Amino acid sequence: MKCPLLGTVRTEGEINPERADCLREKCAWWLDSRKGCAVLLVAIQLASIAATGDDINKKMPSKVHFGK
Numbered sequence: 001m002k003c004p005l006l007g008t009v010r011t012e013g014e015i016n017p018e019r020a021d022c023l024r025e026k027c028a029w030w031l032d033s034r035k036g037c038a039v040l041l042v043a044i045q046l047a048s049i050a051a052t053g054d055d056i057n058k059k060m061p062s063k064v065h066f067g068k
Contacts, residue, residue, distance in 0.1 A: 024037075
């Protein structure tokens, strides 16, 4: 059975939906409204949130700036 949960969807730090071995419209995880797999869409959103958090963390002052 083809399934995005069993496929390799992450390569070299990037999410690659073409590597997922899925059934597309025939799968229960497929979202017609988004024209995509729910599992992959969640992965993409989480990667975006992680990148934003990393950007915020880089902009925060270090402990040295606070005197302790």
